[in-house]
Amino acid sequence: MKQCLWIVLLVTIVAVGAQPTAELLRYFQDPNPQITLRPKITTADRIASHGYPAETHEVVTEDGYILTVFRIPYSHKLQNQNAQRPIVLIQHGLFSCSDAWMCIGPETDLGFLMADAGYEVWFGNARGTTYGRKHVSRSTNHPYFWRFSWHEIGNYDIAAIIDYALATNGQGQKSLHYVGHSQGTTVFFALMSSRPEYNAKIKTAHMLAPVAFMSNMSDKLVRALSPYLGHHNTYAAFFKDQEFIPHNELFSKLLYNACAPHSKFRALCNMMAYLGEGVMDNVDFGLINNWNMSAIPTLMSSHPGGCSTNQICHYMQEQQSGCFCLYDHGKTKNMQVYGQPTPPDYPVEKITCEVHLWYGDNDTMAAVEDVERLAEKLPNRVMHHMEDPTWAHADFAWHKEVRQFINDPIVEIINNYENNM
DSSP: OHHHHHHHHHHHHHHHTOOOOHHHHHHHHOSSOOOOOOOOOOHHHHHHTTTOOOEEEEEEOTTSEEEEEEEEOSOTTTTOTTSOOOEEEEEOOTTOOGGGGGSSOTTTOHHHHHHHTTOEEEEOOOTTSTTOOEESSOOTTSGGGGOOOHHHIIIIIIHHHHHHHHHHHOSOOOOEEEEEETHHHHHHHHHHHHSGGGGGGEEEEEEESOOSOOTTOOOHHHHHHHHHHSSSSHHHHHHSSSEESOOOHHHHHHHHHHHSTTOTTHHHHHHHHHHHHHHHHHTTOOOGGGBOGGGHHHHHHHOOOOEEHHHHHHHHHHHHHOSOBOOOOOHHHHHHHHSSSSOOBOOGGGOOSEEEEEEOTTOSSSOHHHHHHHHHHOTTEEEEEOSOTTOOTTHHHHBTTHIIIIIHHHHHHHHHHHHTO
């Protein structure tokens, strides 16, 4: 255990060029250190820590994946458990999980604001994440477990979570409000165009940093790798059907303990955050000084959330083809699966529910031109362009002014919808 901690510390120090604090040095020089790792907490634990009622549910998809999702059934401030509570479903992005919506606190995070506005709030999780590593018959050690992309997440996972939330509510509700960030928008577009009957189950949809068409995206890493992984070739064949950044429970617990309040290893967490800043700079993820820094400990202790390499390949195919289409399996298998040599486009014109597109100029994953191209095809869309020219991809979740510019406006739009029903 002590050797593992030394390795983590030294790698971090070398990577960021930082000096460990005297407190950390003294601790590691202790010949008999006492290390007790607290178990990693869940989204439900994070909800309950703020006094809200929290529930954990398991949702089984049509193809056998078992997803853990979380629910705030009502607000302890309102005590509205016996009142009519419209449903809001919030879905995370790629490499993320439901913990992403717990990062800043109940005075800012969207889920808590929605609960305090009188709504029942659900936090979804996709297959392959920390909360989506179960299947009725497959082990995560088998490559078939990872043989999915974001198409399956939309077509099966989101559909199952919507149906489960509506059924569990117990108030006879037939539709809900949806909020998605990044991949959480892609899976929504995939579901609503592939299974258009689900449009009737959506009241309003809020797409934060919407990703569909990707021709104009400027992310350096994606553009560098897409020519290799965005085609049906040898590179993609070696990369696909496996877990991306395999989950390590020990490392996950180490990060959680290091980033916990009053932790002896808080300096280590801060060093990792600075390392993360360097990574973000390299992939054009955004400006770190735009962020609410209180989000860092939760992000560090719960991310990456896990995914399949196929999800990454699928996005890179989109960037190379310039289309918003299903997964490209190669000509032979495409003929078997789709009845044509190339994957079909998603018929996004079938998305008839009320779709709000929230987008910004500095988003290197969701370029303005690509969002506008998508908007032209959506029959019922509302545009929300961010005025701040520095507003980037991750800012839609963790910007220091996210409540003012994103969360409060979403609450207001949803309230107006409910009041006018």
